[in-house]
Structures are given as C-alpha cells and as structure tokens.
Amino acid sequence: MSCLTAEDVREVVKLQKEDGRCHLIKLLKWEVFDEEKDLRPGILLDYLYNTIIFAAEKGFPWPSVALAVHFSEELLYETKGKTMQDAVGKLRDKCEQYQNKLNPNYLQHLVNHFLRTFFRHYRLYQFVLCEVRELDQTIQNLEVHVPQEVPPLKDGIDVELWKYQQHIAVLNEAEAQLRANMTVFRETWQLKSEQELEKFYEDLKIQDKEVIERTILEKIVKDAHDIQVTVTSEILQKEVETAFQILDLKLQKRIVPLPVSRSFLSSATKETKAGKISIKKK
Structure with a gap:
C-alpha cells in the first residue's frame, strides 16, 4: 500500500x-x-x-x-x-x-x-x-522525414530558373565525378606499373659485376618498356574516353536554354506599355 x-x-x-x-x-x-x-x-x-x-x-x-x-x-x-x-x-x-x-x-x-x-x-x-491479458501486438517502426526548413520568401526564384539550376548542378556533379574517377584510375595504374617493374627487376637475378650480353640486355629493356607502354596506353585510352564524356557534358550545359524570369518578363511588359503610352502622348 x-x-x-x-x-x-x-x-x-x-x-x-x-x-x-x-x-x-x-x-x-x-x-x-x-x-x-x-x-x-x-x-x-x-x-x-x-x-x-x-x-x-x-x-x-x-x-x-x-x-x-x-x-x-x-x-x-x-x-x-x-x-x-x-x-x-x-x-x-x-x-x-x-x-x-x-x-x-x-x-x-x-x-x-x-x-x-x-x-x-x-x-x-x-x-x-x-483477468490476465494476452498481449498480441504488432509494432511497426515508421521513419519520419522532417521537412526541410523553408528559406525566406525574399530568397525565392522562378520555378523554371530553379529547375535550370538543378539540371546544371547535376551536370557539374557528373563532370566532377568523371574527373575524380580519372584521377583514381591514373593513380591505380601507375601503382600497378611500379609494382610490375619492381617484380620484373627482382626476377632478373643479375649480379652487379656480371657482364650482360647485348641480346639479353635488349630483351630486358624491351620487357620493361612494354610494361610502361601497356600502363601508359591504358591511362591514355581512359583519358580520351573521359575527355569525350566531359565534352559531352559541357555541350549539354551549353544547349540547355536559360529560362527568362517571369519577373523580368512582367517588368519588360510594363516598360513596353509605358513606352506606347508616352508615344501616344507625344
């Protein structure tokens, strides 16, 4: 109690x-x-x-x-x-x-x-x-997405202009992603080249004072050159592909029409009407 x-x-x-x-x-x-x-x-x-x-x-x-x-x-x-x-x-x-x-x-x-x-x-x-109650409940966890804070109305822009800016932002993000991917690809293949050359030199097992025949030396140089050429070729091919993709994105940004703000159109219409009125008065 x-x-x-x-x-x-x-x-x-x-x-x-x-x-x-x-x-x-x-x-x-x-x-x-x-x-x-x-x-x-x-x-x-x-x-x-x-x-x-x-x-x-x-x-x-x-x-x-x-x-x-x-x-x-x-x-x-x-x-x-x-x-x-x-x-x-x-x-x-x-x-x-x-x-x-x-x-x-x-x-x-x-x-x-x-x-x-x-x-x-x-x-x-x-x-x-x-009485003893038998509990039979189903619990559902619902994720609540809180709406974003509404910015001041003075910062608002025309909806068509906003859509244009969003589209350009997507294209810019895609371009930045292509450049970042190219950087990662280049660094990866350069590291691979260094590792293959290091392994190649370790496998030669040539003594410091050993005299190397011309044909053997030529083969060594050719094999090392082939490793570097292969890596350089892969990097160059990727850079060309990336360059064309970036150019395509730049072209898309150029051909997207810039919308004319409604406020600009309304002000221009008012100016035109005012001009006609002034002409009639003259």
Whole structure:
C-alpha cells in the first residue's frame, strides 16, 4: 500500500494532469510502464489520481486528501475478486474504520464518489484486476522525414530558373565525378606499373659485376618498356574516353536554354506599355 503524505498529494494537485500522473508514479515507487502495452497500471494510476483530484476539489484538507487515497487503495484491493454485494459490504466496513479519521461530510462525499465511479464500472475494474491479458501486438517502426526548413520568401526564384539550376548542378556533379574517377584510375595504374617493374627487376637475378650480353640486355629493356607502354596506353585510352564524356557534358550545359524570369518578363511588359503610352502622348 502507498504511504502518501499531505505534502505528496499537494504536489500532485499543483501539477498539470500528465505531469501529476508521472509524479504520482514516482511517489508510489512504481516502475515506469508502457500504457499501450499494459493497461492495468495505467487504469490503477488513474483511479488513485482521480481520487486525489476529487478530494482536493471538494475542499478536503491535505491530510484528509491523503487519507482518501489510502481509503480508495484499500477498497480496491480488498474487493478484488468479490461480488458486487460483498464489495458494498466492504465499503460499509471501510466507512466504519475511517469514521474517526475523516470528517463525516468528507466521508459522505468520498462514498458518493466511489458509487458514481468505482461501483458504476465495478465489473470492468474486476476484469482489469483479476483477468490476465494476452498481449498480441504488432509494432511497426515508421521513419519520419522532417521537412526541410523553408528559406525566406525574399530568397525565392522562378520555378523554371530553379529547375535550370538543378539540371546544371547535376551536370557539374557528373563532370566532377568523371574527373575524380580519372584521377583514381591514373593513380591505380601507375601503382600497378611500379609494382610490375619492381617484380620484373627482382626476377632478373643479375649480379652487379656480371657482364650482360647485348641480346639479353635488349630483351630486358624491351620487357620493361612494354610494361610502361601497356600502363601508359591504358591511362591514355581512359583519358580520351573521359575527355569525350566531359565534352559531352559541357555541350549539354551549353544547349540547355536559360529560362527568362517571369519577373523580368512582367517588368519588360510594363516598360513596353509605358513606352506606347508616352508615344501616344507625344
């Protein structure tokens, strides 16, 4: 059973409903629970919270409000599994126990409160207290995309001009990606060339003072040259392909028509009309 004091119930009443319920959980020393998954503690919490609010609104002194909570909690658990007739008998017994603790007027208000709430929904409370619920829930995690912050209207541009800028930005990004890929390709093949030449020289196994025949020397030079030529050829071919792709992107940027702003058209139209008016006046 709870041991709420006059100061405890006073703190609960001073708070808004949700904050008051959360504070009451701490005062009752309950574990935090999920009301969507487990209805029982949430219903019992509302039962006690509503008793506190009712007693406070009826003008009970704070010690009497705390007694009202004790009364309601004892009544709830002592009637668990009882019939309606037995529960009414328990209410009568509780009134006798508290007749010297609570003012008769306050006690009468409290009895009327339980008759209108607890006993009106007695079977529901018994179902919550006595029946074991089988939890069958499907939880879906939905990703929420928060909209971007809207920029000031003064920074707005014509929609056609915005589309044009977006298209140019895509072409520029594609060009930058081609250049970056070319740099990676060049560095990769240069590293491959260095590794192959290093392995080639290690496999020769020629002594420092050894005299090399002309034909052997020519073959060594040719093989080393072939390694470098192969790498250079691959790099050059890739650079030519990339250059043509970049030129194609530049051409696309040139042929994309630059939209004329509507504000410019409206101002030009006004200037034209003003010019016609001035001509007529002359």
